[in-house]
Amino acid sequence: MDYQFKDIEQKWQQFWAKNQTFKVDNDSQKPKYYVLDMFPYPSGAGLHVGHPLGYIASDIFARYKRLRGFNVLHPMGYDSFGLPAEQYAIQTGQHPAITTETNIATYRRQLDQIGFSFDWSREVRTSSPDFYKWTQWIFMQLFNSWYNKAADKAESIEKLVAHFEQNGSSGINAVCDEDILTFTADEWNAMNNNDQQEELLKYRLTYLRESTVNWCAALGTVLANDEVKDGFSERGGYPVEQKKMMQWSMRITAYAERLLQGLDTIDWPEPLKEMQRNWIGKSVGASVKFTIYDLRFTNATDHQSPVTDNYIEVFTTRVDTIFGVTFLVLAPEHELVPSLTTPEQKATVDAYIAQSKKKSELDRMADTKTVSGAFTGSYVINPVNNERVPLYIADYVLAGYGTGAVMAVPSGDQRDYLFAKHFDLPIIPIIDIQKIETEADPTKEGTYINSDFMNGLNYKDGTAKVIEFLEGKGAGKAKVNFRMRDAIFGRQRYWGEPVPVYFKDNLPHLIDEKDLPLILPEIDKYLPTETGEPPLGRATGWNYNGFEYELSTMPGWAGSSFYWYRYMDPKNDKEFASKKAIEYWKNVDLYIGGSEHATGHLLYSRFWNKFLKDMNLAIEEEPFKKLINQGMIQGRSNFVYRLIDDEGRGTNTFVSHGLVKEYKTYELHVDVNIVENDILDINKFKQWREDFKNAEFILENGKYVCGVEIEKMSKSKFNVVNPDDLIAKYGADTLRMYEMFLGPLEQSKPWNTNGIEGVFKFLRKFWKLFHDEQFNFRVSEEAPSKAELKSLHKIIRKVEEDIDRFSFNTSVSSFMIAVNELTDLKCNKRAILQDLVIVLSSYAPHICEELWVLLGNEAGTLSYADYPKFNPEYLIEDEFAYPISINGKMKMNLNISLSLDAPAIESVVVGNADVQKYLDGKSPKKVIVVKGRIVNIVV
């Protein structure tokens, strides 16, 4: 029989499901290997050809590892809480759970068609109560923990309470809010419970606090920093504003240093690590206190004295330039601005604040050239030289970073330089080689001048000296600053995990663990209440023993921040995964997914994992050892060109792409599914839409050629290619191999179906190797020839190398070469073909399973077969003629004999007349040998 991919694929997909071929146990004599895909959000649109790219790669990898004797965990599930289902619910009234269920069914059907080797018995869904029970449980652990800097790990809040009871607040070095109290043990014990709880909230790893948040009015919810792009929401693109609100946050900043350090220990793409480094944004510098100059004094020397409470703290990465400070700048929102503005300057300052408030976030970012600011009328004292310097406000200083105040050194910082020029402030050079005629010079070379005790020192010594001086005076210290902020954790939405918290005396309390999961209640409609509370406020009778529940839900990233552990033990109702399961699977060996999660999911997951490790609930510091980003598949749109008549109206005549220059036309997206190799199927086009029924065409060479453009894949551009259609036409094995053949896995590329025929032809040729002309199965038991063994072992080695390097595209090419060679050799020998089936089975599993059985093997054993061992002997070249150059110039095939151990000049005997001609009687000066081959002779 000819290659009947439909029957074959259906048969094997059913076989795998029925026999649970890929079900994996939590213990085995084999070494473990965990291959994970980023689980999808089940959207209504279903899968397009871009989605499976990473899944196919990980499936090939998982199947390969299985063949190489590993116990492979390769699960799949759904990240099924999220906005689109809720938006749809708002529009239609349909419960998001129903929409989600339907979408999951579609996804499952589509995934099954591609022949993945997932262990579906381990499926998880973040929106199912037996899963989110554990999301809520981990939330509770975070609430019950604080970060002990001394131990550099999270610890139980009870330990902190015990310390407070015995020693008060002294001796605690914690990552916490800034407004913590200092108290003795007696004072603590005397506090009432509510005051104690309020204080503890400042330490907890998830906490409720009034903070400035990104508020998106259109979505009716707050968003985390990574969900906001350029002042607009990532989902939907609605405007986002800053607003102060009581909000749940996660104290991810406690882990900033560990998150940064950990990056050096994991095998991730460098750009992705770089993105996380930037996001964490560590800068090493110093904080310096500038005492506020009291206008009642007449000269600065009266202030030499100890630093009072009346100071402004700045953060700087260049404390060495402190003698160049000629003014200070505060952010307009800085809390000291009102009190430091003198009556004379009040009007100017107020006007400036009003003006900068009016500017949107976007304007402020875009407009970085105009210098603006206002003088407050106050002065501060530079602690190193007691000079009096003026205090300004300007919006180039951001309230959210550092202390919201900077010391301005116009000679070393370009923004300060422009500001100084504009307001006519002095610019003092402080380094001998500094060139500051036209712009600031931030050099670290040279030695200091105009810098008192630092004069003559270099950068390193000067920095150390000035920090020592400031510390001695209590006016500053070395400090590390991070750009990363704590992550906002609450969302004012319905379709998410309820927060397991109730309120008593306005303070949050955890519900009892035995009451988990806290089930998402039913509500009548999915909108905020009339009083502006989140949708959960609509739930009737929803309370905890009469106390009000928290009405926010958790953000989308909550469930995905630990889901890989749940796959290890998905049915466990006592723990999120048993200790035993976690000890066996440890962490993910290979994770494949998109780089768009760099500063979201991938950072939060690392954070939770580190926390779980601190709690002895996980054993590895990093969750994902190796990570590969598959590239995005872009859409490839096709266009037709509609002729415009004299009145400028569109006619029903369409001009082929090559001829558009000769006519007046406009372009129109055309469905890519009625175009093949950029040639329009005219009949299908006429049927495509009613108004094209009588369309006429101006053709070139009898064909209608379409225009092409690369765009995002979207329905409105008619460029969405659905994997179902391709599977129906060519089969899953072809789709799998073609997606790999398309190009390097990590590269973004447009989808293009043009080459899929080639892969299909390859599979047919492969099928034919096992069959005679009449398609009767026929293999020979003869011993293989040298040439046949060479072909086989070339591909065995190539696949090994390529899988290591994730270079799946070149493997597909190599399979084609192998099959072409074996076809030429008319090879139908079992000894060769059986091994070839095993090697190819990771890529094209269905056809290989079928052939495996035809070869007489037991059904279902292929996935765990003995992988053929590569033997380098079969690849040794037996011909001696190879190209050689003389003086790097000419190339020819020569027969040369030489002693490989000592490729000395004497040992080269050149027996070819042509070479003799080139050597021209001279003996060669030098012989260049590469890998035992002469490649060049220098005469």
Next chain:
RNA sequence: GCUCGGGUGGUGGAACUGGUAGACACGCAGGACUUAAAAUCCUGUUCGCCUUAAAGCGAGUGCGGGUUCGAUUCCCGCCCCGAGUACCA
């Protein structure tokens, strides 16, 4: 602006640590089979020159230079494209 990728035929892309550039596939052209078409198979396909032909010669991996017997690969300078990021003190 900064950081990281990347520029190779008509197209997607090969070329592992410097060693026959363009594998493999698409497309295109020609041919075989066929009443015809589809399918399949075969041949050719970087560009230019030369030749009846076989063959040969020259140029060629964004541009300019360098190192080397030899550079798509390494170094310096520039141009272009993509991604991320940005008053971060």
